[in-house]
Amino acid sequence: MRNFSRDHRWLSINTATVRKSRGVEQPLTTIIEACAQRGIKAISPWRDQVAAAGLGEVSRLVKTHGLELSGYCRGGMFPAADAAGLKAAHDDNRRAVDEACELNAACLVLVVGGLPGALAGKAAHKDIALSRSQVYDGIATLLEYARAAHMPLAIEPLHPMYAADRACINTMEHALDVCDALDPGKTGALGVAVDVYHVWWDPKLEAQIERAGKNRLLAFHVCDWLTPTADLLNDRGMMGDGVIDIPKIRGWMEAQGFAGYSEVEIFSSAGWWQRETSEVLDTCIARHRSTV
Amino acid sequence: MRNFSRDHRWLSINTATVRKSRGVEQPLTTIIEACAQRGIKAISPWRDQVAAAGLGEVSRLVKTHGLELSGYCRGGMFPAADAAGLKAAHDDNRRAVDEACELNAACLVLVVGGLPGALAGKAAHKDIALSRSQVYDGIATLLEYARAAHMPLAIEPLHPMYAADRACINTMEHALDVCDALDPGKTGALGVAVDVYHVWWDPKLEAQIERAGKNRLLAFHVCDWLTPTADLLNDRGMMGDGVIDIPKIRGWMEAQGFAGYSEVEIFSSAGWWQRETSEVLDTCIARHRSTV
Numbered sequence: 001m002r003n004f005s006r007d008h009r010w011l012s013i014n015t016a017t018v019r020k021s022r023g024v025e026q027p028l029t030t031i032i033e034a035c036a037q038r039g040i041k042a043i044s045p046w047r048d049q050v051a052a053a054g055l056g057e058v059s060r061l062v063k064t065h066g067l068e069l070s071g072y073c074r075g076g077m078f079p080a081a082d083a084a085g086l087k088a089a090h091d092d093n094r095r096a097v098d099e100a101c102e103l104n105a106a107c108l109v110l111v112v113g114g115l116p117g118a119l120a121g122k123a124a125h126k127d128i129a130l131s132r133s134q135v136y137d138g139i140a141t142l143l144e145y146a147r148a149a150h151m152p153l154a155i156e157p158l159h160p161m162y163a164a165d166r167a168c169i170n171t172m173e174h175a176l177d178v179c180d181a182l183d184p185g186k187t188g189a190l191g192v193a194v195d196v197y198h199v200w201w202d203p204k205l206e207a208q209i210e211r212a213g214k215n216r217l218l219a220f221h222v223c224d225w226l227t228p229t230a231d232l233l234n235d236r237g238m239m240g241d242g243v244i245d246i247p248k249i250r251g252w253m254e255a256q257g258f259a260g261y262s263e264v265e266i267f268s269s270a271g272w273w274q275r276e277t278s279e280v281l282d283t284c285i286a287r288h289r290s291t292v
Numbered sequence: 293m294r295n296f297s298r299d300h301r302w303l304s305i306n307t308a309t310v311r312k313s314r315g316v317e318q319p320l321t322t323i324i325e326a327c328a329q330r331g332i333k334a335i336s337p338w339r340d341q342v343a344a345a346g347l348g349e350v351s352r353l354v355k356t357h358g359l360e361l362s363g364y365c366r367g368g369m370f371p372a373a374d375a376a377g378l379k380a381a382h383d384d385n386r387r388a389v390d391e392a393c394e395l396n397a398a399c400l401v402l403v404v405g406g407l408p409g410a411l412a413g414k415a416a417h418k419d420i421a422l423s424r425s426q427v428y429d430g431i432a433t434l435l436e437y438a439r440a441a442h443m444p445l446a447i448e449p450l451h452p453m454y455a456a457d458r459a460c461i462n463t464m465e466h467a468l469d470v471c472d473a474l475d476p477g478k479t480g481a482l483g484v485a486v487d488v489y490h491v492w493w494d495p496k497l498e499a500q501i502e503r504a505g506k507n508r509l510l511a512f513h514v515c516d517w518l519t520p521t522a523d524l525l526n527d528r529g530m531m532g533d534g535v536i537d538i539p540k541i542r543g544w545m546e547a548q549g550f551a552g553y554s555e556v557e558i559f560s561s562a563g564w565w566q567r568e569t570s571e572v573l574d575t576c577i578a579r580h581r582s583t584v
Contacts, residue, residue, distance in 0.1 A: 115535055118519045126537040132495065161453045163493035164519050174495050203424065203466050212500045227410045227456050243456045245418040256420055262344035284409055 001247075001254045004262070005292055011288040012042035012070035013267035014221065015049055018280050028053040031063060034277050036065040038285060039229055042261045044071040044219075047096060059102050068259035071154060071193060071219045072096070072105035073231075074165070076136030077113040079131040081124035085116065086134065090141060097146050106260065107154040107218040109144065109193050110139065111167050118165040131168045139190070140182055147189045154158035154193040154218035155179070161232055172199055173206035179216055191216035194253060195265065197223050197236055200244040206252050214257035222292055223266045234269035239281060240291035250292060262292050293539075293546045296554070304334035304362035305555035306513065307341055310572050312565040320345040321353060323455060328357040330577060333437050334553045336363040336511075338551060342395075343551035351394050361397035362444060363485065363511045363552035364388070368459070370430030371423040373416035377408065378426065382433060388513055389438045398511040399446040399550065400438065401485050402431065403459050410457040420556050423460045431482070434476055439481045446510035447471070448485040451493075453524055464491055464500035471508055483508035486545060487557065488516050489528055492536040506549035514557045514584055516540055519522040526561035530575060554584050570582040 006012060010013055013032050028049040035043055035138050042252055043062075049056050060071065075096040080086045100108040112135040115123040139153065146153050155175040158167035175192045183190040192212055199205050209217065226244030229235050250262065264284045272280050296302060306316050307323050322339040327335055335354075342350050354361065367388040372378045392400040404427040406417040429444065438445050447467040450459035461467050467484045475482040484504055501509065516534030521527050531538055542554065556576045558564055564572050 035463060115519075118535060121519050123519060123535045126535050128493070128535075128537075159452060159526075160493040161451065161521070163516055168493075170493055171485070176484075201452040201460075201462055203463070223455055227413050228455070229408075229524055231454075232524060243410060243418050244413045245420075247303070 001251050001261070005289050008039070008107050008285045008288050009041060010261050011040055011262035011285060012044055012263040013281065014044040014048055014073065015265050015270065016073070017264050017266045017284065018277045021277040023274050026242070026277060028058060028247040031277065032061050032065065032067065033056070034281055036067065038281055040281070040285070041265070042068040042070045043121060044069060044073055044263050044265070046073045047099065050099065051110070053155060055102060061197055062077045066147060067086055068261070069105035070107045070263045071107050072100040072103060072109045075108045075142065075153070076110040079113045079116045079134040079168070081116040086138070091140065092143050093138070095147050097142070097151050100151050101149050105151070107152040107193070109154050109156050109219065111156055111170050112139070112159060113166045113187050114163055123164065128163065128168050136178060136181075138177060141191055143182055151236070152188055152218055153190050155190070156193040156195060157198055159198040170206070171202060172212065173204060175214065176208060176211055186213065188214045188215040193219035193221060194249075195221035196244050196246055196249050197221070197225060200225060200249065205249070209252045209256060212256065217253055217256055217258040219259060219263060220253055220258060221263045221265045222249065223264065231269065235271070236268055237264060237268045238272065239264070239287040242249055246292050259260070262288060293541050294551070295385060297360055297581050300331065300577045301333060301581050302553050303332055303354050303575060303577060304336055304553035304555040305332055305573065306555050307338040307562065308338055308518065309364070309556050309558045309576065310569045311341070313567070314570040315566050318548065318569060320339050320566040323569065324350070324353050324357065324359065330572070330573055332577070334360040334362045334555070336361060336365055336555050336557070338365045339391065342391065347391055347394060356394060361395050362555045363399050363401045364392040364395060364397035365494060366401045366403050367445070368402040370425040371405045371408045371448065371460070373408040378430075381430065384435050385430070386437055388413040389434070389443050390442050392443050393441050393502055398441070399483070401448050401511065403448055403450060404431070404461050406455055406457050406460045415456065420455065427460060429469060431470060435474055435482055435526065437524050444480055444510055446485040447482070448487060449490055451490040463494060463496070464504065465496060468503055478505065478507045480507040484512040485511035485513060486541075487513035487569060488536050488538055488541050489513070489517060492541065494519060497541070499554070500545045502547065506564070509545055509550040511555060512542065512545055512550060512552060513555045513557045515556065523561065526559045527563070528558045528560055530558060530564065531556070538584050554580060556580070
């Protein structure tokens with residue numbers, strides 16, 4: 001297992017972590033500069049942040065600073081209530097692949113979607129099996145396009161508490177079942193993003209990481225599970241402030257040959273988003289060295 | 293599948309559902325009277341409510357009204373940080389079995405516990421595998437006592453969002469693995485409580501209900517998953533107000549021969565606990581007939 005205590009060579013910052021500084025939305029360009037100043041080698045930006053800053057400008061900045069992208073957030077949201085919705089998701093996902101290519105991302109992260117309309121509080125139906133079927137079809141179709149573009153797709157199993165509104169793939173086992181069906185050759189074109197927040201509770205986690213193997217372990221995200229957790233979405237903790245044994249899980253990843261970035265992704269509306277970007281990034285660096 | 297639309301013969305009220313009326317804590321005796329008045333045939337009371345009203349008085353009232361107990365809430369909370377804590381949990385669980393026997397409950401529901409101290413916000417460690425081992429040992433020991441008392445133990449897999457602080461058994465599969473190990477003969481002494489709130493998201497749910505079979509399907513709890521969900525613990529919805537396809541899951545239960553009560557268990561601090569007990573119970577009856 002790699003020794004992270006000496007430097008932060010393998011730290012990546014998911015830019016949602018510093019989306020706000022003292023509660024104020026920050027431009028992605030500012031975030032990138034702050035990361036580069038600290039010798040951070042990789043980021044994982046969100047599409048809305050990229051769109052606001054301009055894809056060309058972000059691409060230029062990333063190259064200027066020699067930054068890598070540990071992933072690009074995000075594609076997915078496949079299920080829809082009608083054919084037009086499915087088509088719109090399909091088209092948007094192809095654009096996400098294109099953007100990920102322009103930014104030379106290691107993978108496009110897929111948050112696959114749940115029951116259509118549920119995110120807005122009005123689920124169109126209760127048939128989660130139907131959503132899962134649409135997700136399967138959506139990934140199958142997108143995979144052809146992504147494979148041609150040489151952009152790996154990383155299915156991110158989300159915590160089961162997001163099954164209704166954000167992602168109906170909620171376990172590593174389910175994600176890997178999809179990988180087995182759509183990419184039986186384990187070519188690396190399709191794999192998983194392992195976020196400790198979503199999967200730490202799973203008694204089958206070690207076995208499923210082993211099942212995934214190096215070619216399918218495309219990304220590793222870290223934060224922490226707080227007790228109590230005040231909000232289902234935006235109360236993630238800084239590594240070390242919660243109950244997840246992160247080094248143990250990283251060890252399982254690395255035992256399979258994973259040698260990529262450890263990407264910090266923290267949504268924290270009342271916590272870290274209320275602090276200065278500089279403090280958050282410095283804390284990420286320190287915790288990466290001490291706790292990841 | 294039984295037709296629930298004509299009456300509420302198979303409705304049980306978990307008394308936490310009407311723990312408060314207009315925000316004011318209600319005595320269990322009042323709750324029992326309100327249920328009996330409406331021809332509700334079964335309840336599932338909580339130990340703290342029983343203790344406050346007095347076990348003898350509750351036992352007398354239950355008999356007077358000819359009420360059944362679809363379950364008794366709850367035993368469990370096995371993990372502890374030291375031997376004294378393990379012993380205290382052990383002793384308390386034996387008392388829970390005794391009380392369940394006195395009340396002639398169909399089963400003692402087990403919420404098995406998570407990381408010791410996490411519920412109070414101070415986890416003693418991060419080793420969920422250790423907690424799971426203590427849970428296994430705790431159930432094994434309690435099972436001997438419960439078997440002699442002829443009180444079935446129902447492991448309730450809780451939603452993974454409670455893995456840290458309330459229960460580290462979070463899937464039907466895990467619960468049934470424990471059942472297989474401790475009661476390979478499927479005698480009915482050990483089984484599961486299936487609460488749709490905790491398990492609806494699980495892509496393996498139908499298969500695991502089938503695996504459980506009639507002898508291990510000891511209880512069926514209903515409520516609904518709201519979108520959005522405002523609070524991890526106390527924002528459960530009334531059946532029909534959320535996204536869970538309850539009849540589908542009940543159908544899977546009954547296909548295995550389950551013929552027991554459908555127990556309404558709703559924790560709702562800002563919602564149903566702010567309404568009158570009468571309104572809540574009447575709504576439970578209506579939704580039981582229309583939506584369960």
